[in-house]
Amino acid sequence: MPNKARAPSSALRPSQASAAELVAGGCQIAIPAKQPLGELTQAPVAEYALRAGPAQIDSEECRLLEWAAKNHRIFPPEEIAGFEQQAGPQGGGSEHDAWVVTGNEGKVVIRRTINDSYGFRFSSPFQYLRRMAEFSDQIPVAVVRFLGVSLNTRGNGVIWTVQHYIEGTHPTQVELVADLASQGWRPAGSLHNHLVFEHAPSGIRMHDVHAGNFIRQKDGILIPIDVFFEGLPALPS
Numbered sequence: 001m002p003n004k005a006r007a008p009s010s011a012l013r014p015s016q017a018s019a020a021e022l023v024a025g026g027c028q029i030a031i032p033a034k035q036p037l038g039e040l041t042q043a044p045v046a047e048y049a050l051r052a053g054p055a056q057i058d059s060e061e062c063r064l065l066e067w068a069a070k071n072h073r074i075f076p077p078e079e080i081a082g083f084e085q086q087a088g089p090q091g092g093g094s095e096h097d098a099w100v101v102t103g104n105e106g107k108v109v110i111r112r113t114i115n116d117s118y119g120f121r122f123s124s125p126f127q128y129l130r131r132m133a134e135f136s137d138q139i140p141v142a143v144v145r146f147l148g149v150s151l152n153t154r155g156n157g158v159i160w161t162v163q164h165y166i167e168g169t170h171p172t173q174v175e176l177v178a179d180l181a182s183q184g185w186r187p188a189g190s191l192h193n194h195l196v197f198e199h200a201p202s203g204i205r206m207h208d209v210h211a212g213n214f215i216r217q218k219d220g221i222l223i224p225i226d227v228f229f230e231g232l233p234a235l236p237s
Helices: 019-023 034-042 054-070 077-087 125-138 173-182
Strands: 096-103 106-112 144-151 157-164 186-190 195-197 205-207 214-216 223-225 228-230
Touching: 019 077, 019 096, 034 125, 054 125, 054 157, 054 223, 077 144, 125 144, 125 157, 125 228, 157 205, 173 186, 186 205
Parallel strands: none
Antiparallel strands: 096 106, 106 157, 144 157, 186 195, 195 205, 205 228, 214 223
């Protein structure tokens, strides 16, 4: 992922990120997840399924926070508190807090990482950004974009993202397995307590395959909303 010259993202940011921007849906400040990743490193970033050591996680977190400060993409604590007061019910799961917000570009889902982790406890910030970038490249209808970062009450980094809300319903797990089978995906065991499926023709593996991470639209199309992939070719720069 070469570090190509581009206009600095700070040019679009008059000040640090605000509650008002989150309440408005965040889309006006959202950028592709591969943009900060490409500006932070030219080195290959490990796939999300691989474990990162504590020193690597800490180093990458420091670099991401420095980048966010320079590019006016830090949400100060008072802005986070303001958003939480205005955003309505909070949902989420084991990796994220989440809010459904109706903003300037329609209904979106705003997420932040939780539990002092970048998704999984063993994953680094750069791996998390790679996860978002690869997912967006593979599932453009459900693209996830980067908003900024904050610090939690323990001083650890938090990544904020936004994704357009996809209308529909969750399938049952039985329906999901059958639908994926028709597309060439087969169960391939589990890793770190989540289900893994493999696409036989390509060898690509899809992780965290459970019904809550898929939406079936009214037209019957099944859309992944929060999975990650292993074994993909390199992302386009």
